[in-house]
Amino acid sequence: MRKGSAAIGRIEEILHAPLVVEDSPTAVELKGFEHSIEFKNVSFSYGDQPVVKNINLVIPKGKTVALVGSSGAGKSTLADLLPRFHDVTEGEILIDGRNIKEYTLASVRKQMSIVTQEPILFNDTIAGNIAMAAPTTSPEAIEQAARTANAHEFILRKEDGYATNIGDRGSKLSGGERQRLTIARAVLKNPPILILDEATSSLDTESERLVQEAINNMMQQRTSLVIAHRLSTIRHADEIIVLQKGCIVERGRHEELIAQNGFYKKLVELQEVR
Numbered sequence: 271m272r273k274g275s276a277a278i279g280r281i282e283e284i285l286h287a288p289l290v291v292e293d294s295p296t297a298v299e300l301k302g303f304e305h306s307i308e309f310k311n312v313s314f315s316y317g318d319q320p321v322v323k324n325i326n327l328v329i330p331k332g333k334t335v336a337l338v339g340s341s342g343a344g345k346s347t348l349a350d351l352l353p354r355f356h357d358v359t360e361g362e363i364l365i366d367g368r369n370i371k372e373y374t375l376a377s378v379r380k381q382m383s384i385v386t387q388e389p390i391l392f393n394d395t396i397a398g399n400i401a402m403a404a405p406t407t408s409p410e411a412i413e414q415a416a417r418t419a420n421a422h423e424f425i426l427r428k429e430d431g432y433a434t435n436i437g438d439r440g441s442k443l444s445g446g447e448r449q450r451l452t453i454a455r456a457v458l459k460n461p462p463i464l465i466l467d468e469a470t471s472s473l474d475t476e477s478e479r480l481v482q483e484a485i486n487n488m489m490q491q492r493t494s495l496v497i498a499h500r501l502s503t504i505r506h507a508d509e510i511i512v513l514q515k516g517c518i519v520e521r522g523r524h525e526e527l528i529a530q531n532g533f534y535k536k537l538v539e540l541q542e543v544r
């Protein structure tokens with residue numbers, strides 16, 4: 271399994287990272303996550319195209335920060351800076367007070383799981399796909415993770431249960447099933463930090479409900495950076511950050527932002543009439 275976990279790290283890098291991020295020769299291991307994640311004056315440009323502009327935000331341990339804004343506002347780019355799929359162009363990102371560039375890349379990524387709308391799955395069994403990034407992989411632990419992810423029931427209905435091969439990139443599964451497998455993988459990996467990037471878009475209402483429930487289970491006790499296309503799913507976030515063209519234009523809790531009667535309120539109203 272160690273081999274599988276190295277492989278998935280590499281594949282995530284290839285899929286997400288146009289830049290090669292290298293460990294500094296003096297990099298230290300991030301051994302755990304204790305206090306906070308902090309973005310300090312963070313900007314990022316693709317070439318000379320700035321897409322994230324002077325962002326300041328703190329996610330204290332155990333809290334949830336949500337990013338909202340129109341398509342193209344820079345939400346995914348901002349979230350991708352934390353696992354270093356890209357490196358900041360200006361400013362710094364700190365974990366427990368230290369710049370993430372001073373830690374080894376592998377040890378930073380070990381502290382987080384990332385669930386996006388495009389699950390990364392392999393032509394392997396269901397159990398193999400869940401166990402991929404985890405340090406321990408007993409059948410009991412795999413089943414427990416699948417239960418948390420609302421996946422156990424559908425897995426039992428497959429011809430070979432946990433031993434069922436899911437096909438190339440999970441082609442024998444529905445979108446919601448693929449999503450729940452990657453959530454089970456994240457649950458089994460059991461990292462303190464979660465990054466969820468529109469994890470439930472592209473799903474029908476029923477599987478969205480099951481996936482959202484799985485995500486809520488997984489978010490208990492963890493520190494999360496969440497991007498949700500459906501604003502109802504982030505109304506309980508500790509802080510909601512509203513991005514427009516890479517800048518923070520509003521921030522606060524749901525009720526505060528509604529009371530401000532600004533861009534966030536407009537986004538919420540747009541969704542209600544749809």
Ligand SMILES: Nc1ncnc2c1ncn2[C@@H]1O[C@H](COP(=O)(O)OP(=O)(O)O)[C@@H](O)[C@H]1O
Nearest residue numbers: 288316321339340341342343344345346347348
């Ligand atoms: N790999 C890339 N290369 C160049 N431009 C990109 C790349 N990814 C995203 N962009 C651009 O950066 C801006 C922000 O994109 P993104 O972070 O995906 O926004 P959001 O997640 O809010 O929809 C958009 O204008 C998008 O076209």
Ligand SMILES: [Mg+2]
Nearest residue numbers: 345346347467
């Ligand atoms: Mg996005």
